[in-house]
Amino acid sequence: xxxxxxxxxxxxxxxxxxxxxxxxxxxxxxxxxxxxxxxxxxxxxxxxxxxxxxxxxxxxxxxxxxxxxxxxxxxxxxxxxxxxxxxxxxxxxxxxxxxxxxxxxxxxxxxxxxxxxxxxxxxxxxxxxxxxxxxxxxxxxxxxxxxxxxxxxxxxxxxxxxxxxxxxxxxxxxxxxxxxxxxxxxxxxxxxxxxxxxxxxxxxxxxxxxxxxxxxxxxxxxxxxxxxxxxxxxxxxxxxxxxxxxxxxxxxxxxxxxxxxxxxxxxxxxxxxxxxxxxxxxxxxxxxxxxxxxxxxxxxxxxxxxxxxxxxxxxxxxxxxxxxxxxxxxxxxxxxxxx
Amino acid sequence: xxxxxxxxxxxxxxxxxxxxxxxxxxxxxxxxxxxxxxxxxxxxxxxxxxxxxxxxxxxxxxxxxxxxxxxxxxxxxxxxxxxxxxxxxxxxxxxxxxxxxxxxxxxxxxxxxxxxxxxxxxxxxxxxxxxxxxxxxxxxxxxxxxxxxxxxxxxxxxxxxxxxxxxxxxxxxxxxxxxxxxxxxxxxxxxxxxxxxxxxxxxxxxxxxxxxxxxxxxxxxxxxxxxxxxxxxxxxxxxxxxxxxxxxxxxxxxxxxxxxxxxxxxxxxxxxxxxxxxxxxxxxxxxxxxxxxxxxxxxxxxxxxxxxxxxxxxxxxxxxxxxxxxxxxxxxxxxxxxxxxxxxxxxxx
Amino acid sequence: xxxxxxxxxxxxxxxxxxxxxxxxxxxxxxxxxxxxxxxxxxxxxxxxxxxxxxxxxxxxxxxxxxxxxxxxxxxxxxxxxxxxxxxxxxxxxxxxxxxxxxxxxxxxxxxxxxxxxxxxxxxxxxxxxxxxxxxxxxxxxxxxxxxxxxxxxxxxxxxxxxxxxxxxxxxxxxxxxxxxxxxxxxxxxxxxxxxxxxxxxxxxxxxxxxxxxxxxxxxxxxxxxxxxxxxxxxxxxxxxxxxxxxxxxxxxxxxxxxxxxxxxxxxxxxxxxxxxxxxxxxxxxxxxxxxxxxxxxxxxxxxxxx
Numbered sequence: 005x006x007x008x009x010x011x012x013x014x015x016x017x018x019x020x021x022x023x024x025x026x027x028x029x030x031x032x033x034x035x036x037x038x039x040x041x042x043x044x045x046x047x048x049x050x051x052x053x054x055x056x057x058x059x060x061x062x063x064x065x066x067x068x069x070x071x072x073x074x075x076x077x078x079x080x081x082x083x084x085x086x087x088x089x090x091x092x093x094x095x096x097x098x099x100x101x102x103x104x105x106x107x108x109x110x111x112x113x114x115x116x117x118x119x120x121x122x123x124x125x126x127x128x129x130x131x132x133x134x135x136x137x138x139x140x141x142x143x144x145x146x147x148x149x150x151x152x153x154x155x156x157x158x159x160x161x162x163x164x165x166x167x168x169x170x171x172x173x174x175x176x177x178x179x180x181x182x183x184x185x186x187x188x189x190x191x192x193x194x195x196x197x198x199x200x201x202x203x204x205x206x207x208x209x210x211x212x213x214x215x216x217x218x219x220x221x222x223x224x225x226x227x228x229x230x231x232x233x234x235x236x237x238x239x240x241x242x243x244x245x246x247x248x249x250x251x252x253x254x255x256x257x258x259x260x261x262x263x264x265x266x267x268x269x270x271x272x273x274x275x276x277x278x279x280x281x282x283x284x285x286x287x288x289x290x291x292x293x294x295x296x297x298x299x300x301x302x303x304x305x306x307x308x309x310x311x312x313x314x315x316x317x318x319x320x321x322x323x324x325x326x327x328x329x330x331x332x333x334x335x336x337x338x339x340x341x342x343x
Numbered sequence: 344x345x346x347x348x349x350x351x352x353x354x355x356x357x358x359x360x361x362x363x364x365x366x367x368x369x370x371x372x373x374x375x376x377x378x379x380x381x382x383x384x385x386x387x388x389x390x391x392x393x394x395x396x397x398x399x400x401x402x403x404x405x406x407x408x409x410x411x412x413x414x415x416x417x418x419x420x421x422x423x424x425x426x427x428x429x430x431x432x433x434x435x436x437x438x439x440x441x442x443x444x445x446x447x448x449x450x451x452x453x454x455x456x457x458x459x460x461x462x463x464x465x466x467x468x469x470x471x472x473x474x475x476x477x478x479x480x481x482x483x484x485x486x487x488x489x490x491x492x493x494x495x496x497x498x499x500x501x502x503x504x505x506x507x508x509x510x511x512x513x514x515x516x517x518x519x520x521x522x523x524x525x526x527x528x529x530x531x532x533x534x535x536x537x538x539x540x541x542x543x544x545x546x547x548x549x550x551x552x553x554x555x556x557x558x559x560x561x562x563x564x565x566x567x568x569x570x571x572x573x574x575x576x577x578x579x580x581x582x583x584x585x586x587x588x589x590x591x592x593x594x595x596x597x598x599x600x601x602x603x604x605x606x607x608x609x610x611x612x613x614x615x616x617x618x619x620x621x622x623x624x625x626x627x628x629x630x631x632x633x634x635x636x637x638x639x640x641x642x643x644x645x646x647x648x649x650x651x652x653x654x655x656x657x658x659x660x661x662x663x664x665x666x667x668x669x670x671x672x673x674x675x676x677x678x679x680x681x682x683x684x685x686x687x688x689x690x691x692x
Numbered sequence: 693x694x695x696x697x698x699x700x701x702x703x704x705x706x707x708x709x710x711x712x713x714x715x716x717x718x719x720x721x722x723x724x725x726x727x728x729x730x731x732x733x734x735x736x737x738x739x740x741x742x743x744x745x746x747x748x749x750x751x752x753x754x755x756x757x758x759x760x761x762x763x764x765x766x767x768x769x770x771x772x773x774x775x776x777x778x779x780x781x782x783x784x785x786x787x788x789x790x791x792x793x794x795x796x797x798x799x800x801x802x803x804x805x806x807x808x809x810x811x812x813x814x815x816x817x818x819x820x821x822x823x824x825x826x827x828x829x830x831x832x833x834x835x836x837x838x839x840x841x842x843x844x845x846x847x848x849x850x851x852x853x854x855x856x857x858x859x860x861x862x863x864x865x866x867x868x869x870x871x872x873x874x875x876x877x878x879x880x881x882x883x884x885x886x887x888x889x890x891x892x893x894x895x896x897x898x899x900x901x902x903x904x905x906x907x908x909x910x911x912x913x914x915x916x917x918x919x920x921x922x923x924x925x926x927x928x929x930x931x932x933x934x935x936x937x938x939x940x941x942x943x944x945x946x947x948x949x950x951x952x953x954x955x956x957x958x959x960x961x962x963x964x965x966x967x968x969x970x971x972x973x974x975x976x977x978x979x980x981x982x983x984x985x986x987x988x989x990x991x992x993x994x995x996x997x998x
Contacts, residue, residue, distance in 0.1 A: 057557075174642070269556055462896060472893075535897075
């Protein structure tokens with residue numbers, strides 16, 4: 005997206021709005037806060053990358069939005085709005101209508117995302133007929149079209165094959181077709197390429213980008229792989245210990261990171277072409293859910309921490325085109341629309 | 344580029360060219376698994392025997408103190424090669440020589456001492472440590488098996504020393520593996536591997552299951568240890584960026600064969616084999632130069648039924664008749680790179 | 693972090709779910725009471741049912757104490773020989789428990805050993821052991837126990853140690869009838885664990901196969917075995933009762949619950965109901981409590997149900 009489109013997207017009403025989301029898990033040792041006051045928006049047609057390491061809460065955010073949060077986890081407070089309407093505490097029947105029709109999902113493992121007992125065609129047609137008003141013949145024609153658009157060769161024949169007859173990459177294409185079947189406005193993709201070979205990853209990423217551009221579908225791309233984000237996303241949110249550390253246009257966050265965690269993260273990614281012998285490393289590890297430090301969650305590992313960081317938790321503050329949850333940027337004066 | 348950087352580059356290049364003695368020599372090894380259906384099924388259903396050629400003729404040498412990285416996608420056989428180099432699988436053909444001796448003799452008698460010198464670090468930090476054992480026993484096991492220290496006190500002291508070397512505390516010896524994070528468990532695996540005082544370490548995707556920042560810590564640690572103890576590494580990975588960071592030499596594998604083998608700088612600056620070029624192209628563009636990439640066509644074929652001739656030909660833009668029928672041999676080029684490709688040989692690519 | 697075994701157990705999820713389950717706690721209590729009663733039978737039973745000098749035929753067939761003709765010193769009544777039913781139940785439970793626990797121990801030992809070897813070594817040994825297991829599974833356990841029992845009795849010389857030998861044969865036959873389930877479970881788990889990286893790491897270090905089987909694989913496959921064992925104790929006791937009922941179990945001089953039920957059956961329709969009901973109830977209580985304990989253990993150890 006260029007800057008004009010970005011501005012247009014920002015000015016129109018957001019498609020998805022997450023406001024102060026808090027997700028908790030009651031355990032016998034007390035209540036664990038897995039997501040602590042997470043807020044962001046996604047505009048129509050935009051690709052938002054949600055990046056973070058294991059335990060940061062990015063998958064949980066995706067699950068909360070689709071309504072697939074596993075009990076005993078629950079949304080303790082906050083709101084999730086789709087097109088201005090709240091979807092966070094809907095009853096299962098209404099959530100089912102939204103899931104598939106408005107929000108599609110792509111998960112990591114294509115092997116378990118498809119039912120091994122039904123043909124691919126049957127699963128596609130079932131989804132299409134549930135959400136769109138088409139006859140069986142029309143639905144089948146549309147299914148073949150979808151398969152063709154995801155690059156599966158000979159779709160009229162392959163539509164009657166079972167999932168195990170497809171290879172990993174092909175299966176993920178089927179999953180993408182399934183996700184797009186009812187023309188949703190938003191797709192939540194949780195690590196869609198992690199289980200695939202490197203060369204297939206590139207194919208699938210390209211496919212996802214093309215199809216979403218064509219249909220105008222917004223994507224929330226959850227992953228730990230910065231490279232995938234660099235190629236695909238318009239904006240990116242960096243998560244740490246259940247909070248958003250930094251959120252902004254992808255070029256800014258990757259090349260001019262502001263939060264010390266993002267700086268450390270970018271420095272630790274090995275890059276072809278660098279001659280450094282040692283990778284930049286962040287000492288220590290992400291805190292466990294029950295042991296998140298007071299103030300800024302990153303302060304024990306931060307080379308630039310000072311007193312404020314240890315006592316008060318920073319909110320997302322504007323800094324250039326991004327927003328950063330860091331006291332170092334409290335006085336950022338640069339203008340620019342908040343991302 | 345500053346003077347210091349240029350000086351550093353000179354040193355590195357010098358190291359590449361200097362003829363270090365080869366510690367590990369791998370000579371045309373292959374591993375064929377018989378995955379046929381049981382005899383009764385074969386007779387009743389008239390099925391043929393099926394053989395899986397996981398590794399089909401691989402040769403390379405690793406000079407002492409250096410790191411050879413093997414790169415490839417799933418089914419290319421790199422993990423099988425790794426296991427053959429530590430004796431977990433016996434090669435169906437060919438030999439592996441460590442310091443001039445065939446490692447097949449490692450099983451018994453005088454060969455047992457060789458075992459302590461070749462160790463392995465595994466990919467999965469959660470499955471590579473016995474969940475029922477204390478860390479102390481896990482790391483002490485190689486010391487006990489090879490009788491490197493006598494008496495419990497000496498063994499405990501050595502374990503604590505090793506824990507310190509990998510950046511963990513002496514008190515961690517009394518804990519169980521599940522009390523550690525993924526990155527810390529990989530450090531424990533490294534400590535265990537170092538306990539037998541090895542000289543050659545095979546690392547099978549040691550950081551693939553770790554987060555990026557943890558990966559940086561573990562890679563830095565491994566580099567430090569390599570320099571300090573002058574270890575030789577065989578590093579298996581599917582991540583080219585990591586390979587670029589750690590290796591001196593790189594071997595690219597496809598369906599059980601090496602298609603290109605070259606010093607790191609040469610391979611990344613001038614990739615020759617079409618598959619190597621494809622892999623390098625598939626690395627996501629972090630610089631976001633907006634360069635148009637042509638994602639590669641097709642997928643890795645089923646290793647049970649590989650294509651004839653050069654196994655890459657169905658996906659190769661330069662394939663011709665000869666590629667479909669004749670298997671290319673590894674051919675040495677002027678700058679030290681070895682490539683197995685008819686098109687390169689014939690000057691077509 | 694404290695690492696003593698007891699504090700780790702008290703802090704564990706298993707203990708927590710135990711405390712939350714009234715069924716588990718109740719079943720354990722009952723099982724414990726019965727087991728203690730059985731173990732201390734010679735000391736706590738009011739009479740010694742095997743002491744022939746104390747038996748008085750005048751006391752035969754007395755009903756339980758709360759009935760009209762009952763006597764206080766025989767709380768559950770007496771049998772046709774004047775033996776106190778309560779004392780006989782306590783002693784009988786002892787025999788039943790002994791046979792139950794010993795045969796399970798025997799089956800466990802044999803099953804684990806064969807399962808480990810079969811799973812780890814594989815190949816022809818595995819095929820052979822599994823075929824033997826398959827063949828054995830096609831026979832009912834009772835039939836196998838009967839067969840082994842009969843053959844042993846015919847083969848062993850009759851002498852003064854007849855009783856101990858009969859008990860030994862009984863334990864052996866029930867054990868041999870039951871080893872297969874342990875072997876199969878252990879073999880399945882061994883096949884999984886064998887390919888795990890920590891076993892491969894041990895091989896790379898140079899640890900020998902026996903040491904790997906015993907020190908690495910065994911601790912990790914023991915979980916399901918313990919669950920099967922608790923449930924098996926109950927079935928072993930019932931198998932013993934059945935065999936005794938049929939007359940081929942314990943020798944008549946050391947009656948078990950099964951023998952008592954066998955004898956008591958004859959008196960049921962003539963009105964002396966206590967001779968079969970009380971031993972039957974004791975058998976049911978014992979088996980049910982052990983079974984419930986096993987059920988809870990299986991659920992507690994299953995991570996998917998947490």
